[in-house]
Amino acid sequence: MMKLLLTSIVICFCQFVAAQPPLQQFWVFNKARQGGTGLLDQIGSTGASMAYSVRKLRTAYAGPAMRVRRGTGTALATADVAFNGTTGAVDANSIVTITSAGTTSGVTVGSTMAFSTFYNGVSVYVATWYDQSGNARNVTQATESKQPRIVNAGVIDVSNTKTSVLFTGASSQVLQVAAAPSTILTSGYIGTASAVFEASSGSTVAYGFSPNGSGRWQTHANWGNFLYFDVGSGSYARFYFSNSGNVGLLRTYMMIASATAPRMQVFISGASITTGVTNTGTPSASPANMTTFNIGGTDYFHTGHQSEMIIFPVALGTNEITIVNNNQKAFYNTP
Known part of the structure; x- marks a missing residue:
């Protein structure tokens, strides 16, 4: 009887997993194996390429913050x-x-x-x-x-x-790691940045790769009154909109670059930005001379708090977007 019961449980579990999208299937198996409660335990996926936070994001992580x-x-x-x-x-x-x-x-x-x-x-x-x-x-x-x-x-x-x-801006404050987009992002440009920070006024860079303008995978937040998400080489693709109402306020931001439509997306506080958007160009692989990832800018310096930055090497799907946004909003008390 016990053997029959265990067999039934396993069959039901496998049927449940099979019904999920591929990314969610990985999460179900990963969470069942690890029993994790951190954000990265919940999202599973192929794993984050990089993840920085003032909170613990992964149960198995045993190092300092x-x-x-x-x-x-x-x-x-x-x-x-x-x-x-x-x-x-x-x-x-x-x-x-x-x-x-x-x-x-x-x-x-x-x-x-x-x-x-x-x-x-x-x-x-x-x-x-x-x-x-x-x-x-x-x-x-x-x-x-x-x-x-x-x-x-x-x-x-x-x-x-x-x-x-x-980050106070005036002191050129920036944290950096030597890394190429090809090692962080699929095909050198496909991926998701999920961050929690305060937008700056003026002309600033919140994070990303940029070899002095010849190509980009980065976010200006803000540049003037606008948030710009730039991806690609030369005449890079650009997604931008007015973000003046969020200056100095802690918000969750998610930027996604994909090979398929919609090729570029931005979410703020879990809401997809579709109003007042200018979207130009097609995202493409970043240039080979991009070798450093920055939190903050090296020439246009971020002013404001940054609490979390996660880069995924995939364009997250609807389920994963919801999981990440809801988790970040709940922890950081953002709208």
């Missing part, structure tokens, strides 16, 4: 910040492990403490934002003046009550 710096010279200290085991996010109660310590820093390498103890009364900056995808594509910044901030004079930076990384 980021490496941070306080002080300079002999007072400099760096530490790896763990996700709080209770909240699953970076916060005042996260445990940090000292990774380097100047002679007057007051800490020793290998010691641990609460994040709030580490940043007590001082400002703290992000030197490395670790990749949770499993691909070890950590974004880093060795130049102190270009490191974005996460604590201001003893007060943790937040947006919508959640810890967030602040």
Whole structure:
């Protein structure tokens, strides 16, 4: 009887999985195997190409969220910040492990403490934002003046009550990783960027690849009053619309480039942008001289908080878009 019952359960499960789209089939098997509760556990797919966040995105990920710096010279200290085991996010109660310590820093390498103890009364900056995808594509910044901030004079930076990384723009702040579009995106251009950030005013770049204009896979948010999503070589494809109403507000953004119609899509707060859109050109493979992925810009600098950035090497389907948008909106308290 027990054997018959187990056989029936297996048959029902397989029938359920078979009825799902291919991407969702992977998610069902992956979640059943891992028992994961993070966003990347839920989306499954072929996996993210890169994933950075102030929260834990994948149950199997055992590393820290980021490496941070306080002080300079002999007072400099760096530490790896763990996700709080209770909240699953970076916060005042996260445990940090000292990774380097100047002679007057007051800490020793290998010691641990609460994040709030580490940043007590001082400002703290992000030197490395670790990749949770499993691909070890950590974004880093060795130049102190270009490191974005996460604590201001003893007060943790937040947006919508959640810890967030602040790019001030004026200091040319950017986090980078050496990577070519061909290793991140299918055919060098097909993929999905899912991010949580505040749009800037002025002329700024939120993230992406750009070899000084000869080709792009990047988002201006904003450029003037408009958000631009640019993909391709030379006369690259461009999808743009007015985004002035979201300046300074934490929102979920999803940009998708595909080989089939609709070739370019943008979602804000889970809603597909279709009104007031100008969509020109056809997305294509990015040029070979694009070798660095940036969070923030290298020439037009982002101003505002960035909380999460995930790149998928596929154009997500309707089910996956819904899963990602709903998950991000719920965690970050966005509309």
